[in-house]
Amino acid sequence: MSNPRADYSSIVSRPPLYLPNGAKVAFWFILNVEEWDFEAKMARAVLPTPQGATVVPDVPNYSWHDYGMRVGFWRIKEVLDKYGIKATISLNGSVCNSYPEIVQAMVDGDWEIMGHGFVQRVMPLEDDEAGVIGKTIDTIRDFSGTAPRGWMGPGLAETVETPDLLVEAGIEYVCDWVNDDQPYVLKTKTGRLVSMPYTLEMNDIPMYVVQNHRSPEMYERGKDHFDTLYREGAESARIMAIATHPYISGVPHRIKYLDMILDYITSHDDVVIWTGGQILDWYNESVRQDRPGTEKANI
Numbered sequence: 701m702s703n704p705r706a707d708y709s710s711i712v713s714r715p716p717l718y719l720p721n722g723a724k725v726a727f728w729f730i731l732n733v734e735e736w737d738f739e740a741k742m743a744r745a746v747l748p749t750p751q752g753a754t755v756v757p758d759v760p761n762y763s764w765h766d767y768g769m770r771v772g773f774w775r776i777k778e779v780l781d782k783y784g785i786k787a788t789i790s791l792n793g794s795v796c797n798s799y800p801e802i803v804q805a806m807v808d809g810d811w812e813i814m815g816h817g818f819v820q821r822v823m824p825l826e827d828d829e830a831g832v833i834g835k836t837i838d839t840i841r842d843f844s845g846t847a848p849r850g851w852m853g854p855g856l857a858e859t860v861e862t863p864d865l866l867v868e869a870g871i872e873y874v875c876d877w878v879n880d881d882q883p884y885v886l887k888t889k890t891g892r893l894v895s896m897p898y899t900l901e902m903n904d905i906p907m908y909v910v911q912n913h914r915s916p917e918m919y920e921r922g923k924d925h926f927d928t929l930y931r932e933g934a935e936s937a938r939i940m941a942i943a944t945h946p947y948i949s950g951v952p953h954r955i956k957y958l959d960m961i962l963d964y965i966t967s968h969d970d971v972v973i974w975t976g977g978q979i980l981d982w983y984n985e986s987v988r989q990d991r992p993g994t995e996k997a998n999i
Contacts (some may be wrong), residue, residue, distance in 0.1 A: 705863060705877070705886045706895070716936035717882055717986055724933030724970045725926070726979055729962075730875075730898065730943045731776060732790040733806075734820040734854070735798050736765050743820040743854070746909065765947045769799055772950020777805060779959045783966050788976040790816040790852045790875070790943075793836035796843040807844050812975035814850030815840060815871070822857035829859060833869045850896065850976045852876060867891040873980045881929065881938045883983040894983060896976055897939040901925065904948040915954045918942075922961035930968065939979060940965075 702708070719726055736743050741754060742761040749755050780787055789806050791813050796803050806813060815836040817823065826832045833851075841847040851866050852875040866874055867888045875898035877886070886893045900906050902925055907913050913921075922942065929938040942961070944950075949958050965971060974982070 703879075704860075705888075706884060707887075709884065711881065711936070714882075714936075717983070719933075719937045719972055719982070722970060723937070723972045725929050725938050725940050725968075726972045726974050726982070727926075727940045727942075727965055728974055728976055728979060729780065729785055729787050730790055730852075730941055730976075731773075731787045732816065732852075732943065732945045733769075733773065733795055733799075733802065734765070734792045734816065734945075735794045736762060736820050738762055740821075744905075744909065768945060768947025768950050769802065772946035772948075773802055775950045775952075775955050776944060776946060776958065777809070779955065779962060781809070782959070783962050783973075785962065785966075785973055786811050786975055788812045788814060788850070790814055791840060791848075792816050792820055792854075793818040793839035796839050800843070803843055812850070812977050813840055813844055813846070813848055814852060814875075814976060815848045816852050817854040820854050822855050823853050823862055824857055824859050829861065830865050830869070833865055833871075837869055837871075849873060849980065850875065852898065856898075863887075863893055864889045867893050873976060875976075881932075881940075882936075883939065883979065885987075894980055896979065897941060899941040899943055902941060903943040904945055904954075905943075908948055908954070916957050918949070918954065919957040919960040919964070923964055926961075926965055926968075930971075933970075 738757050741756060742758045745761045746764050747760045789811055818832050818836045823829055837847055847870060849872045851871045856876040858876050863874065863886055867890055873894040873896045875896050877895040878898050878900050881897055883894050883896055886895050902922055907917050926940060929940050932938055
């Protein structure tokens with residue numbers, strides 16, 4: 701079956717998009733901050749259990765993740781602060797309760813927070829998906845004072861109802877559909893939902909945990925990735941994302957290369973460094989001004 705949420709649109713035939721002041725690329729940095737349940741099977745594992753057993757608690761793999769909360773988050777934050785980059789945080793709502801110091805640092809830094817489920821568990825496993833979405837939004841709003849505009853499902857997983865439930869809950873953009881270098885409007889039953897260009901290519905989980913690349917991969921791949929988008933963006937704007945996790949990119953042997961790729965990107969002219977919400981606002985305004993009527997793509 702073809703994509704049920706969007707009609708096909710080739711990037712070479714659609715009307716061009718233009719960033720302010722002739723910029724070619726809008727870059728956004730996503731940091732996924734999650735809570736793993738100590739008394740459940742781990743969200744993912746770096747160390748297989750002997751004899752292939754499933755164990756709970758899984759101390760080594762829980763600890764691998766917990767390093768990111770204790771150390772890695774702060775190491776990444778230091779690099780972002782160095783370049784004045786405001787991250788977009790993909791946040792499990794429960795982190796507000798379990799790690800308030802971390803979430804307060806996000807609020808103090810004026811970073812954007814988007815919903816990422818309540819705990820790190822895929823939406824198809826939730827008995828009450830709408831309830832989980834609502835609880836996540838409420839918890840983030842109560843802590844930060846602002847309801848999230850964006851959403852990313854844990855593991856990018858959705859049910860067939862997820863986009864419609866997100867619209868009903870007031871979410872304006874979603875990152876689960878990693879199929880374009882520009883935003884576009886998804887089909888929903890009742891309202892407007894924009895697909896925001898997220899990434900599996902510039903994402904530290906596939907890069908390091910799945911594909912087992914060496915630490916310099918973030919810089920080497922990122923440089924090539926950016927150069928292509930920067931060239932193409934001269935004709936029509938491109939969006940570049942880098943997606944990270946505190947327990948993966950925040951370790952000592954990788955942080956150097958995250959620093960290097962951010963230095964490379966920010967050293968270029970004609971690049972805007974935005975949050976997801978800023979990209980959304982620009983896109984919505986561009987569509988209203990340049991392509992009136994195309995903003996409606998509902999079922």
